[in-house]
Amino acid sequence: MINKIVRLVGVKQFDVYYEELPLSSDKLVIRPEYLSICAADLRYYTGQRNREALKKKLPLSLIHEATGTVLYDPLGRLEAGSKVVMIPNTYSSESDFIKGNYQKNSCFRSSDIDGFMQDYVLCDYDRVIPLRKGEVDEIYVLSELISTSVNAVSNSILHMQGACRRIGIWGDGNLGFTTMITVRSLLPDAEIIIFGHNVRKSLNFIMADKVYNTENIPSDMELDCAFECVGGVNSVHAIRQSIELVRPQGCISLLGVSEEPVPIDTRQVLSKGLSLLGNSRSERCDFETAIGIIREHDEFKTYLGTIISERKKVKMISDIYYAFEHAQINDFKTIMKWEM
Amino acid sequence: MIYASILAAGAAEKDDKRTLPRPYTLLGNKPILIHTLEQFAISSKIDKIIIVANSDWVVYTQELVKKSIPFAKEIHVIRGGENKNRSISMAAKYIEETWGVTEEDILLNHDAIRPFISQRIIEDNIEAGKRYSVANTVMPTVDTIVISEDKQTADSIPPKSRMYSEQTPQTFQLKQFLDTYYSLPEEVFEKENDSVRFMLNHGHEVYLVAGDYSNIKIVTAFDVEVANAFLRRMEHDK
Numbered sequence: 001m002i003n004k005i006v007r008l009v010g011v012k013q014f015d016v017y018y019e020e021l022p023l024s025s026d027k028l029v030i031r032p033e034y035l036s037i038c039a040a041d042l043r044y045y046t047g048q049r050n051r052e053a054l055k056k057k058l059p060l061s062l063i064h065e066a067t068g069t070v071l072y073d074p075l076g077r078l079e080a081g082s083k084v085v086m087i088p089n090t091y092s093s094e095s096d097f098i099k100g101n102y103q104k105n106s107c108f109r110s111s112d113i114d115g116f117m118q119d120y121v122l123c124d125y126d127r128v129i130p131l132r133k134g135e136v137d138e139i140y141v142l143s144e145l146i147s148t149s150v151n152a153v154s155n156s157i158l159h160m161q162g163a164c165r166r167i168g169i170w171g172d173g174n175l176g177f178t179t180m181i182t183v184r185s186l187l188p189d190a191e192i193i194i195f196g197h198n199v200r201k202s203l204n205f206i207m208a209d210k211v212y213n214t215e216n217i218p219s220d221m222e223l224d225c226a227f228e229c230v231g232g233v234n235s236v237h238a239i240r241q242s243i244e245l246v247r248p249q250g251c252i253s254l255l256g257v258s259e260e261p262v263p264i265d266t267r268q269v270l271s272k273g274l275s276l277l278g279n280s281r282s283e284r285c286d287f288e289t290a291i292g293i294i295r296e297h298d299e300f301k302t303y304l305g306t307i308i309s310e311r312k313k314v315k316m317i318s319d320i321y322y323a324f325e326h327a328q329i330n331d332f333k334t335i336m337k338w339e340m
Numbered sequence: 341m342i343y344a345s346i347l348a349a350g351a352a353e354k355d356d357k358r359t360l361p362r363p364y365t366l367l368g369n370k371p372i373l374i375h376t377l378e379q380f381a382i383s384s385k386i387d388k389i390i391i392v393a394n395s396d397w398v399v400y401t402q403e404l405v406k407k408s409i410p411f412a413k414e415i416h417v418i419r420g421g422e423n424k425n426r427s428i429s430m431a432a433k434y435i436e437e438t439w440g441v442t443e444e445d446i447l448l449n450h451d452a453i454r455p456f457i458s459q460r461i462i463e464d465n466i467e468a469g470k471r472y473s474v475a476n477t478v479m480p481t482v483d484t485i486v487i488s489e490d491k492q493t494a495d496s497i498p499p500k501s502r503m504y505s506e507q508t509p510q511t512f513q514l515k516q517f518l519d520t521y522y523s524l525p526e527e528v529f530e531k532e533n534d535s536v537r538f539m540l541n542h543g544h545e546v547y548l549v550a551g552d553y554s555n556i557k558i559v560t561a562f563d564v565e566v567a568n569a570f571l572r573r574m575e576h577d578k
Contacts, residue, residue, distance in 0.1 A: 001375060001378035001379065001382065002368075002375050002378070002379070002455055002456060002571070004456075004458060004554075016554065018456065018554075018570040018571050019571065020368040020369060020370070020571055023410060029382065031459065069384070071382045071383075071384060072382055072410070072411055074410060080384050081384045119458065119459060120382075315460050315464075315550075339459075339460050339463065340458060340459075340460050
């Protein structure tokens with residue numbers, strides 16, 4: 001069937017493509033419903049990715065955080081009309097030692113392959129997680145973002161063998177927020193300290209025990225582990241501060257993406273015996289935990305709604321430009337209801 | 341109940357007899373009609389579909405649909421009329437005779453040769469059909485319209501800002517359509533070849549639904565080339 005795909009073709013330039021979508025004997029046909037704009041999408045849109053990356057990857061359909069409606073399941077596993085969260089990465093080989101999201105042949109939507117800005121998406125059955133009947137699915141569009149926090153927090157807990165009582169999170173944006181919720185859910189007794197620089201955004205972190213401006217951190221502060229959710233050039237400061245504040249043999253989880261290499265004070269890392277963990281993409285098990293966090297905790301589900309800064313119905317290309325322009329100035333998430 | 345009729349009868353008459361009628365011409369790897377039908381068949385908001393085919397092509401269409409559409413959707417193929425208006429009335433009467441008609445029933449009528457219809461246009465027509473007895477899919481005209489009675493000199497050139505091109509779907513509340521149709525002598529209906537104009541001329545408000553410039557009608561060989569170019573573009577760009 002004919003599929004309409006909206007691709008980024010250049011900086012701040014979308015175009016519509018038509019493509020024959022071959023129906024397969026086992027893949028689900030899904031119509032995207034809620035799409036959430038991520039910082040990675042904005043880096044493509046605004047041309048912050050380096051020129052070589054843009055040349056190699058564009059034209060590309062953006063968005064990797066999405067829910068959808070099942071239109072057709074050739075094997076009848078899911079009813080037409082079922083709501084699902086879509087998992088944006090795919091991989092074809094299995095390894096006992098490497099998680100799917102880190103496999104060499106892993107493909108990620110809106111980076112290696114087209115994202116979800118399409119009329120229809122073909123998905124393998126294991127790349128969706130069905131929502132329950134009657135669940136309001138808008139908030140579940142945050143599942144992918146939460147799943148990256150789940151991946152990071154789970155890895156840190158595993159690495160620290162549970163010895164994570166005082167946790168610092170650098171970053172007062174979306175990822176910092178979902179990491180705070182995830183820590184609160186997976187480590188309910190842990191003390192959570194947020195380090196941010198935007199007073200207005202920091203006010204939203206009401207579920208943290210303390211919020212500090214990165215310029216005014218008490219000198220006696222000591223943490224068991226840290227999560228760097230900053231990215232970009234500012235991650236340099238966040239990583240430097242976390243190396244200073246994490247106790248010997250603690251760990252620092254790096255989640256923020258930076259276009260440029262980031263210098264790290266290895267002398268201090270070595271002298272304190274710190275572990276630096278790279279945590280970015282998530283896998284199905286992390287999605288399941290993320291959905292469980294939303295589903296099982298009404299207070300988290302409601303609280304997550306506070307980071308939806310703007311909702312935009314998308315019927316025309318001009319609506320997409322509107323959403324992407326506003327996403328650059330909104331404090332938190334911009335969600336598109338896909339009605340193209 | 342939401343019905344869709346796919347109008348495939350009229351175009352067969354217009355085409356070069358040496359080729360398949362336009363709805364059956366290949367676009368990419370499938371007949372145009374199948375591309376169009378898939379967009380309606382996969383919509384969870386459409387309950388039943390009636391394909392209105394040229395009488396010679398009814399059996400062919402039945403076989404084609406059987407082989408091509410995997411979705412569990414009720415699809416009926418019926419014989420169409422000599423023009424679009426007549427075909428729409430035949431679809432409406434078929435629905436009335438087969439399932440009966442209630443106040444809630446809506447019929448979307450779409451040209452088989454407009455395969456680039458989007459789910460957004462389908463859904464906007466359904467929503468409009470719930471609120472208005474008639475909805476028409478249109479787009480602002482790109483070209484300025486010139487009106488001429490004698491086909492040689494211009495009578496008027498209306499401001500472009502008020503001019504729209506008609507696309508499909510054309511959507512009707514079925515009961516309203518049939519009541520209007522039955523209330524008038526047959527010859528009144530015979531004079532019309534546009535069902536929306538027929539309803540407008542008989543007192544119904546017509547709501548305008550925004551179409552899309554990509555919702556093109558594939559009539560000429562040039563149109564087929566353009567449509568195929570849409571689909572091929574991806575191979576060149578990726």
